[in-house]
Amino acid sequence: MINPASFFNWLKENKVDFYSGVPDSLLKDICAYITDNAPKTNHIIAANEGNAIALAAGYHMGTGNTPLVYMQNSGIGNAVNPLLSLTDKKVYNIPVLLMIGWRGEPGIKDEPQHVTQGEVTLDLLDAMHIPYAILSVEEDKAYEELIIVLNKIKETNAPHALIIKKGTFEKYNLKEGIINSCELSREDAILQIVKQLKGDVIIVSTTGKTSRELFEIREQLNQPHHSDFLTVGSMGHSSQIALGLAISQPEKNFICLDGDGALLMHMGALAIVGAAAPENLVHIIINNGAHESVGGQPTVGFNINIPQIALANGYKYAQSVFTATELDNVLNSISDVQGPSLLEIKVKVGSRDNLGRPTILPVDNKIGFMNFLIK
Ligand SMILES: Cc1ncc(C[n+]2csc(CCOP(=O)(O)OP(=O)(O)O)c2C)c(N)n1
Numbered sequence: 383m384i385n386p387a388s389f390f391n392w393l394k395e396n397k398v399d400f401y402s403g404v405p406d407s408l409l410k411d412i413c414a415y416i417t418d419n420a421p422k423t424n425h426i427i428a429a430n431e432g433n434a435i436a437l438a439a440g441y442h443m444g445t446g447n448t449p450l451v452y453m454q455n456s457g458i459g460n461a462v463n464p465l466l467s468l469t470d471k472k473v474y475n476i477p478v479l480l481m482i483g484w485r486g487e488p489g490i491k492d493e494p495q496h497v498t499q500g501e502v503t504l505d506l507l508d509a510m511h512i513p514y515a516i517l518s519v520e521e522d523k524a525y526e527e528l529i530i531v532l533n534k535i536k537e538t539n540a541p542h543a544l545i546i547k548k549g550t551f552e553k554y555n556l557k558e559g560i561i562n563s564c565e566l567s568r569e570d571a572i573l574q575i576v577k578q579l580k581g582d583v584i585i586v587s588t589t590g591k592t593s594r595e596l597f598e599i600r601e602q603l604n605q606p607h608h609s610d611f612l613t614v615g616s617m618g619h620s621s622q623i624a625l626g627l628a629i630s631q632p633e634k635n636f637i638c639l640d641g642d643g644a645l646l647m648h649m650g651a652l653a654i655v656g657a658a659a660p661e662n663l664v665h666i667i668i669n670n671g672a673h674e675s676v677g678g679q680p681t682v683g684f685n686i687n688i689p690q691i692a693l694a695n696g697y698k699y700a701q702s703v704f705t706a707t708e709l710d711n712v713l714n715s716i717s718d719v720q721g722p723s724l725l726e727i728k729v730k731v732g733s734r735d736n737l738g739r740p741t742i743l744p745v746d747n748k749i750g751f752m753n754f755l756i757k
Contacts, residue, residue, distance in 0.1 A: 384521050386415035386554040392525060396532055398450050398479055400441045401425045402434040404647070406454030408483035408548050410677030413452060414556035417679050427679055430618065430647045431457030435464040439476045448535055452481040454676075455503045456496070456615060460647075465510055471540045479535060480512070480543040487547060494744050495589075495615030507543055514543035519550050559678050560671050564730045565705050568668050569595045571727045572639065574706060575666065576603065578713040579637075584755070585610045586624040587639040589617045590675030591733050592668060596639065597740040608754035612740055612747055618647030621655055621665055628660035631755060635662050635717065642669040642683030649691075655722050656696020664716055665692070665724045670731045678731055692724035702726040 389412060393399070401420055405413045405427065416425055428434035431453040438449035453461065469476040486492045486500020507514045515531050518524045528544075535542045566574075572595050576585075587593040593612035600607050611627075613620040624638035645652075645667050655665065671684035689700035699719045703709045703726070712725055740747070 383519060383552045384517075384524050384550055385552050386412045387419075388521070389524075389551070390415050390419060392528065393450065396528075397447050398532070399424055400438065400445070400447065400449040401452065402428050402437045402441075402449065403452030403481070404428055404431050404434060404454070404457050404643075405673045405676045405679040406452065406457075406483035406485070407676040408454070408485060408546055409452050409481065409551070410679075411551040411554040412481075413679055414677055415554045416452075418557045427673075427681065429649065431460040432462075432464045435461050435469060435478060438478050439464070439468050439474070442476050442478070448477045448479055448532070450479045450481060452483075454483045455485055456499050456617070458482065458499075458503065458506055462506075462510065465512065465541060469541050470511075471538065475539050476541070477535045477539050478541040479531070480541055482514075482543055482545055484516075484545050484547050490548060493614065493739065499615075503545065512541050512543055514545050516545045516547065517550060519547065524550075556678055558680075560680055560684075560731050562671060562684070562728070562730055564670075564728045566709070566727065566729045567732055568592065568670060568674070568729050569599070569733065570706070571668055571709065571729055572596055573599050574709055575637070575639070575713065576600070576605075578710065580717055581635065582609060583635045583637055584627065585637045585639055586620050586627065587612055588620045588641045588644045589613055589615055590641060590644075591737060592639055592641055592675075594737055594739055595733070598738055606750075607742060607747065608750040610747075611751050612744070614740070614744055618644045618651070620644065621651045624663055624665070625651075625655050625658055625660060627755075628663040629658060632660070632662055634755070636660075636664070638663065638665045640665060640667050641675075642667060642671060642688075643673045643681045645688070646681055646683065652692055652695040652697070656692070659696060659698070659722060661698075661721045663722045665697070665722060667724065667726045668729055669726050670729045672731045674731050674733065684728075688726045689724060697722045697724045699723040700725075702728065704728050
């Protein structure tokens with residue numbers, strides 16, 4: 383296994399000292415080390431992986447150095463356009479060292495949303511003419527490979543990927559974790575929402591632990607899952623799934639349970655909800671200021687005024703709450719408000735160690751959900 387500190391120092395000695403990306407569970411130890419040890423100006427956790435490539439391109443043009451961009455392989459889709467129309471050698475020819483976590487690696491059991499992505503990861507890079515090396519888990523070998531990769535980048539001035547398998551990095555715990563004084567946890571907030579819902583409210587939940595917690599809460603309460611669409615992948619898109627549903631079934635009420643990282647990833651979605659103005663949609667942002675599901679690296683969720691942003695984008699009502707009592711009050715009245723509405727719930731960072739994963743397949747979730755909606 384590779385020690386995150388020595389990997390970071392090795393890169394620094396080789397003039398790779400700017401980092402951007404979106405955190406990934408397979409990369410959480412190295413991402414945590416970078417978060418704790420890189421100067422703030424040299425590490426920017428991007429809104430999405432495409433933005434990270436663009437940030438890296440800007441840094442390269444300002445310094446001449448090679449930046450590093452990290453991402454989960456599910457972020458390749460977000461990065462394709464800037465990789466092909468910005469950094470590509472037939473366009474601006476900009477060097478980037480890509481570090482890509484290989485979820486769904488063939489032969490290694492993973493969640494359904496990672497399986498095809500894992501199968502096509504190397505093919506996607508081939509199709510984009512981006513060379514890659516699968517980084518060895520053995521430290522000495524890994525550094526030999528890295529020398530070859532950096533030489534290749536120097537020679538071509540173009541992006542080169544490092545594919546990172548599960549278990550490549552030794553454990554490193556984030557020191558600069560976010561500590562806030564919020565009362566509720568994400569799970570507390572979801573439990574309260576589920577318990578207080580009136581009538582047949584339909585929920586679309588975002589990727590990561592939000593959907594896992596919602597699933598477990600239904601199990602605990604002995605409630606069926608058919609009114610929940612668990613968006614296990616597609617980070618940042620659940621508000622648009624909810625929008626598509628809300629406009630197709632205007633007589634039903636919909637809630638999108640979103641995360642701050644997911645909201646930031648595709649924030650333009652807010653303007654589209656505002657413009658479409660579905661009266662029957664409540665967009666709830668569970669804001670912990672972190673990418674909690676993949677290691678707790680910070681987002682800028684606590685630096686921005688989400689309700690004001692929503693109102694400026696055409697939402698009809700927006701509110702922020704911190705406590706169970708405030709949440710109780712808003713949930714009691716929100717169904718009387720004409721939407722689209724946004725409710726931000728500020729929560730602490732963290733989750734249960736024994737949190738499970740949905741035991742129903744995504745396709746069965748969809749079938750049950752559609753049967754419930756179109757009956
Ligand atoms: C395009 C894409 N990039 C990265 C990931 C990995 N990922 C899964 S959950 C998550 C964090 C989500 O953060 P947030 O929405 O704030 O929710 P939290 O986990 O804090 O509840 C990330 C980065 C992903 N699934 N898809």
